[in-house]
Amino acid sequence: xxxxxxxxxxxxxxxxxxxxxxxxxxxxxxxxxxxxxxxxxxxxxxxxxxxxxxxxxxxxxxxxxxxxxxxxxxxxxxxxxxxxxxxxxxxxxxxxxxxxxxxxxxxxxxxxxxxxxxxxxxxxxxxxxxxxxxxxxxxxxxxxxxxxxxxxxxxxxxxxxxxxxxxxx
Numbered sequence: 125x126x127x128x129x130x131x132x133x134x135x136x137x138x139x140x141x142x143x144x145x146x147x148x149x150x151x152x153x154x155x156x157x158x159x160x161x162x163x164x165x166x167x168x169x170x171x172x173x174x175x176x177x178x179x180x181x182x183x184x185x186x187x188x189x190x191x192x193x194x195x196x197x198x199x200x201x202x203x204x205x206x207x208x209x210x211x212x213x214x215x216x217x218x219x220x221x222x223x224x225x226x227x228x229x230x231x232x233x234x235x236x237x238x239x240x241x242x243x244x245x246x247x248x249x250x251x252x253x254x255x256x257x258x259x260x261x262x263x264x265x266x267x268x269x270x271x272x273x274x275x276x277x278x279x280x281x282x283x284x285x286x287x288x289x290x291x292x293x
Contacts, residue, residue, distance in 0.1 A: 139188055144168075146184045147217050150176045158237055164225035167234040172212035172247065200278045204252040207270040207283035214242040216251040235265050242288060249286040254279045262286075 147168045151157045156169035176184075185194040216238060221230045242249045252273075253262060259269060259282060267284040274280050 135189060142184065142187065144218060146176055146180065150174065150180070151217065156238075158234055160230055160234070162225070165221040165230035165234050166218070167216065167220075167238050168218040169238045169241065170215040170217055171241075171245075172214065175215065175217070196275070196278060200273065200275050200281055201252070203273045203275060204281050204283045207273075207285070208250050209248050209285060211248070213248045213250050214238075214245070216249060231261065232264075239265065239286070242286070246288045248288055250283070252281050252283045254281055256280070256282070259284075 148157050148166075151168045151170055151174065154169075154171045154174050156171060156174065157166065158169070159166045181198075185198075188194050216235075219231060219234060221234075239249065249267070251262065251267065253259065262284055263269075265286065266289060267286045270283045270285055272280055272282060
């Protein structure tokens with residue numbers, strides 16, 4: 125999302141907040157928003173067939189300062205979706221930890237909590253990371269990189285899958 129906001133950190137903060145809100149509202153219906161008690165970390169999980177509707181996304185897109193760039197991000201998301209499993213699966217849409225609270229196990233706890241649902245349902249989990257530095261973290265939880273998705277002028281994305289299995293760290 126930072127690629128989209130190359131001009132202003134204030135604009136980034138506002139529009140990123142709106143994006144997180146959009147994702148969280150879609151997950152709240154399914155109990156898929158997990159926030160730490162100190163509010164220093166959160167994860168947004170979609171169950172099978174869950175997620176932001178096309179109608180809600182299009183409404184959101186036109187609240188952004190650069191809806192044409194949002195179209196490019198949609199192209200990138202669609203290029204990653206090619207790697208989604210065909211069978212029912214969970215999706216980790218967002219996982220974030222306050223920079224001042226990182227490296228304290230918060231992300232790992234959020235991941236473990238969310239993976240319990242997937243393990244109980246015996247379904248795989250899909251995610252797409254835009255940060256190469258996070259790949260070792262996801263691999264620790266059993267995720268495998270499916271591809272490197274590159275579209276001109278956009279950040280590289282790494283669609284990943286985790287097959288259903290008991291959680292082990």
